[in-house]
Amino acid sequence: MLDTPTEIRRKAMDLLARREHGVQELSRKLLQRGAEQELIDIELQKLVEEGLLSEQRYLESYIRSRANSGRGPVRIREELSQRGLARDDIEQALAQADIDWQEQLLELWQRRFGEQPADQKAYAKQVRFLLYRGYAMDWVQKLFK
Numbered sequence: 364m365l366d367t368p369t370e371i372r373r374k375a376m377d378l379l380a381r382r383e384h385g386v387q388e389l390s391r392k393l394l395q396r397g398a399e400q401e402l403i404d405i406e407l408q409k410l411v412e413e414g415l416l417s418e419q420r421y422l423e424s425y426i427r428s429r430a431n432s433g434r435g436p437v438r439i440r441e442e443l444s445q446r447g448l449a450r451d452d453i454e455q456a457l458a459q460a461d462i463d464w465q466e467q468l469l470e471l472w473q474r475r476f477g478e479q480p481a482d483q484k485a486y487a488k489q490v491r492f493l494l495y496r497g498y499a500m501d502w503v504q505k506l507f508k
Contacts, residue, residue, distance in 0.1 A: 365398035371406045376415070383421040386411065387447035422448065422456035430462050433471045438497020468498050472506060479507070
């Protein structure tokens with residue numbers, strides 16, 4: 364039970380020491396641990412003001428992490444939206460990410476399949492996989508041309 368501002372701050376700092384978090388995500392985790400929303404809001408605002416909690420750093424870290432695990436921008440955008448981040452912030456972070464999405468797509472496809480599909484069934488399987496991973500259909504079609 365987190366019932367003092369000090370305990371809430373300490374727990375928030377523990378969570379931030381492991382990895383970057385968004386404000387909403389950190390708030391949710393603290394609520395689950397029994398803290399009151401009023402105290403959470405006050406402490407998280409202090410962390411933001413001190414530069415210890417940053418949505419921008421969280422976005423950059425999340426995008427880099429997901430891209431390195433083979434996820435495309437469509438999927439990453441959707442995941443971040445579900446986590447309550449603003450669409451404009453997500454778009455800006457994706458645009459600023461130093462990631463060549465076409466190259467990522469090619470590397471993922473080569474790792475997973477390595478060769479052109481032999482028939483329509485294999486083609487459909489490869490397309491479904493790449494779309495599920497979060498790459499746009501026009502990029503996937505371009506890959507096979």
